[in-house]
Amino acid sequence: MINNPQKSYDEYLSHIEIYNNDKDEFLSLMKKFIVSSNAPDEYFKRLDDKYLVGYYNPSDSFQTLQNNLKNNYNQLAEYGWVKDKSVKQIEYKISTDGWRSKHFSEIQDKDIIVGIGCSITYGTGLNQEDLWIHKLADRLNCEYINCAIPAVSSFLQSLYVTEYILENFDNIKGVFLYQPPPGRLDLLTFQEIEDTDKSITERNLCLIGMHRFITEFLESNKKPTNYELKILLGIFYTSYFHSIQNNILLKNACKNKNTPYHFLDSSMFKISARARDKARDLMHDGERYHTKIANKFFKMYMINEKI
Amino acid sequence: MKRFNLEISNRYLYLNDVFSNNKDNYIKFLSRIIQTRTTPEGSVIFKDGYYVGKTIPSDSIDTLLKNKQDAFNKLDANDWVENGVVKEIDYKINIHGCRSKNFNEILDKPIIIGIGCSITYGVGLRQEQTWLHNLAEKLNCEYVNLSMPGCSLAITSLFCCEYVLKIFKNVKAVFVFVPPPNRLELLSYADIGESLNPIEEQDIHVEDFLVDLEQARDENRKFNNIEKKILRSLDHTTFLKTLKDQKMIEYKCQNLNIPYYSLDSSTFIVPTDLPKYKKARDLLHDGPQYHEDITNDFYKMYMTDK
Numbered sequence: 128m129i130n131n132p133q134k135s136y137d138e139y140l141s142h143i144e145i146y147n148n149d150k151d152e153f154l155s156l157m158k159k160f161i162v163s164s165n166a167p168d169e170y171f172k173r174l175d176d177k178y179l180v181g182y183y184n185p186s187d188s189f190q191t192l193q194n195n196l197k198n199n200y201n202q203l204a205e206y207g208w209v210k211d212k213s214v215k216q217i218e219y220k221i222s223t224d225g226w227r228s229k230h231f232s233e234i235q236d237k238d239i240i241v242g243i244g245c246s247i248t249y250g251t252g253l254n255q256e257d258l259w260i261h262k263l264a265d266r267l268n269c270e271y272i273n274c275a276i277p278a279v280s281s282f283l284q285s286l287y288v289t290e291y292i293l294e295n296f297d298n299i300k301g302v303f304l305y306q307p308p309p310g311r312l313d314l315l316t317f318q319e320i321e322d323t324d325k326s327i328t329e330r331n332l333c334l335i336g337m338h339r340f341i342t343e344f345l346e347s348n349k350k351p352t353n354y355e356l357k358i359l360l361g362i363f364y365t366s367y368f369h370s371i372q373n374n375i376l377l378k379n380a381c382k383n384k385n386t387p388y389h390f391l392d393s394s395m396f397k398i399s400a401r402a403r404d405k406a407r408d409l410m411h412d413g414e415r416y417h418t419k420i421a422n423k424f425f426k427m428y429m430i431n432e433k434i
Numbered sequence: 435m436k437r438f439n440l441e442i443s444n445r446y447l448y449l450n451d452v453f454s455n456n457k458d459n460y461i462k463f464l465s466r467i468i469q470t471r472t473t474p475e476g477s478v479i480f481k482d483g484y485y486v487g488k489t490i491p492s493d494s495i496d497t498l499l500k501n502k503q504d505a506f507n508k509l510d511a512n513d514w515v516e517n518g519v520v521k522e523i524d525y526k527i528n529i530h531g532c533r534s535k536n537f538n539e540i541l542d543k544p545i546i547i548g549i550g551c552s553i554t555y556g557v558g559l560r561q562e563q564t565w566l567h568n569l570a571e572k573l574n575c576e577y578v579n580l581s582m583p584g585c586s587l588a589i590t591s592l593f594c595c596e597y598v599l600k601i602f603k604n605v606k607a608v609f610v611f612v613p614p615p616n617r618l619e620l621l622s623y624a625d626i627g628e629s630l631n632p633i634e635e636q637d638i639h640v641e642d643f644l645v646d647l648e649q650a651r652d653e654n655r656k657f658n659n660i661e662k663k664i665l666r667s668l669d670h671t672t673f674l675k676t677l678k679d680q681k682m683i684e685y686k687c688q689n690l691n692i693p694y695y696s697l698d699s700s701t702f703i704v705p706t707d708l709p710k711y712k713k714a715r716d717l718l719h720d721g722p723q724y725h726e727d728i729t730n731d732f733y734k735m736y737m738t739d740k
Contacts, residue, residue: 135615135616135668135669136614136615136700138615138669139615139616139669139673139700140700140701142669142670142673143673143698143700143701146673146677282674282675282678283674285678286674286677286678286681289681289685290681309445309446310446313671314667314668314671315667315670315671315674316667316670317666317667323666323667332667332670356626360622360623360626360629361620361621361622361623361638361641362620363445363446364621364622364638365619365620365621367446367449368588368589368592368621371592371596372588372591372592372678372679372682373678375592375595375596375682375686376678376681376682376685379595379682379685379686379688379689380681380685382685382689383685383688383689392450394446394447394450395447395450
């Protein structure tokens, strides 16, 4: 592609062909991005019921845990992550569809709600039953799909929900977007450089947030040129408008299907410091925060139902 | 890094505040971004509520001078010469940055909306030669031309959903002529000093990832593996982004019961080697016949649907 514009044009036509003529293939392509982003960190295994299970993920990693055990043991204890002098285990269980919730095949005919978001919604550093989407589903007496990918915006998730979930599930009680923090702009990329020479359907692809590059850039202590600085600061604007787009896309798609849609912005959702606890990685918010989100969404849902 | 993050978070709250509390600010901001690509270059005059000029960056004074010198015969063969002089083009832009009438003049009239890139804008063509103008004439209505040369649908689709479809109550249909692939825009400051101004005053530009890529290629720059992976995967990112832009408009139209039609410039193939297919004045873009073909296709889609 870099040295061949025609190849880029051909790539586009191949994408169009897949999208128009083989929707299943298109969705499996999206699934690749999702699974590669949501699979637990090292030591994961595939269970007999096909769930992918692991005990760490990139932000709540084995390394982070070792580090916290060594340097922040009291904090871990304070937030209830220590029992009998051992740190509690967390199970990251990912469905074949790539989400931290049940396989679609298990809940296809049941009432469901859909949660969309980033690591907060995914539940980094928390057990699945402590997540807001799990709690909300409990209160609404239904199953759920957790369309969350850590460390990115809702770029891919919003498209997946409109293109697949809203089209394939008949009993959706509500769609809930917990908007990721600002400044996130995602790129789809190849996992390995060798993948660039494979056909579209054979490639290993993943989703990365551009802020990772910014982090690397800033940490490298390299002095940015004015052009680089403009782009870096401009990412903020670009991501702002992308997040508005994700919201509008979901809102209108849901409206067309008569599905209730609710939105909460993580940047505007504040709870008192006293009510705050921490997830096991000591970076993300804990179970209490998730209860508050679930309560807020529940209230929004019930008000809407009454109207 | 921490300081940068904090800054982003504060900026976001500030931006949200500015835009949520004053929708006008938000719309003006989007308009300003559109204008950066649609306003004519050189000696632009503001006349009767329109910005008017004779050239724009892709059909620029330089291109014109160069073509006059090196490709005069080609200009002549493409009907751009009259009495030995190259024909003039009026680029007349409304206050929102659209190459069509000011919204307040047509607010209560039936309209169609056209969305796209330089093709829809009509680079190198007179306004009455563009597909949207012709389509509006066939459908006996006014039109809003939401197009940004060199760009994807990212900003125009947002402007359409957030503003145009809200203020116009008599929209007959929305037509999207999908721009060529691999366009991914980043908004950036026109000048780094702009970042210190209040948001509503900041001068924002649209930077194209593809342009960076082409520049890098021209410079024969060596890419590391990470850069290669990112650049090569732009195909995936831009495809999904363009799909989302289209879907956003489509869902909004569906919501408002407005007919929606799209044609993809990449798959819209016409025999441009035939003599009747002339070029636009910049000798790069397609000419009037190509636009007529687009008009006819959209017209057929609209009438069939009806």
